[in-house]
C-alpha cells in the first residue's frame with residue numbers, strides 16, 4: 001500500500017502540490033491523469049524518493065519512504081521517469097541486467113540471467129538484445145526501458161508516460177502486457193497516462209489531478225463523465241460505451 005498524507009510541494013514561490021492525501025491499495029493499475037503541469041510527475045518522483053519531500057509523509061507498506069535508504073526502496077519500488085539519462089552505448093541485454101542491480105549488486109547470478117531472458121521474451125526484445133540503445137527506434141527504446149523497470153522485480157512499479165513514442169499497435173500491446181503482469185504477479189502499477197481511452201480500457205483506478213491537487217479518485221466508470229472531463233481537462237467530449245468500457249470521443 002502507498003499512503004500519502006498531507007503532502008505539499010513548492011518550487012520557489014510556486015505551489016506545485018497542495019494537500020495531497022491518497023491511499024493506493026496493493027494490486028491493480030492506477031492511472032494518474034490530468035492536464036500538463038498538474039503535478040503528476042512531481043508526485044511520482046516524491047513517491048519514488050527521487051526528490052526530497054518538503055512536507056507531509058509517504059508510506060510504502062510499513063516503510064516511511066523518506067526515512068528509508070534508496071537501496072532498500074529499490075527492492076520494493078521501481079520507477080521509469082520521463083528523463084531517462086541512460087547511456088546509449090549500452091546493449092538492451094545489459095540494460096535489463098542493470099535493472100537487476102539492486103539484487104545482484106554487480107555480480108549477476110544464473111537467476112538474474114533467467115529473469116533477463118524472460119523479460120526479453122515478454123517484451124519482444126529478443127531480436128534487439130545485442131543492439132545498443134542508440135541503434136533502436138524511440139518506441140523500441142521505450143519498451144527496453146520498461147522491461148528494465150520490470151527486471152527489478154519489485155511489487156510496486158511507477159511509470160511516467162510509458163506509452164510515449166509507441167505506435168497504436170505497440171501502445172495496446174504494452175497496456176495488455178502491463179495488465180497481464182500486474183494480475184499475474186499481483187503488482188501495484190501506477191502510471192501517468194494521457195491517452196484517456198487506454199485508461200478507460202485498462203486501469204482499475206483513476207486519480208485525476210489538476211493545479212497540484214487531487215480532484216477525483218474512482219473507477220474509470222465512475223470518473224469518466226462529461227462533467228468530470230470538463231472539470232479536469234476543460235474538454236467538451238461525448239462518451240459512448242463499447243464492450244462494457246467507456247470510450248471518450250475527444251477528437252471530434
Ligand SMILES: Nc1ncnc2c1ncn2[C@@H]1O[C@H](COP(=O)(O)OP(=O)(O)OP(=O)(O)O)[C@@H](O)[C@H]1O
Nearest residue numbers: 011014016034035036037038039040041042043192
Ligand atoms: N524544476 C522545476 N522548476 C520549476 N518548476 C517546475 C520544476 N519541475 C516542475 N515544475 C513545475 O511544476 C508543475 C508540475 O509539473 P509536473 O511535471 O509534475 O506536471 P505533470 O502533471 O507531470 O505535467 P505533464 O503532463 O506536462 O508531464 C509545472 O507547472 C512545472 O512547470
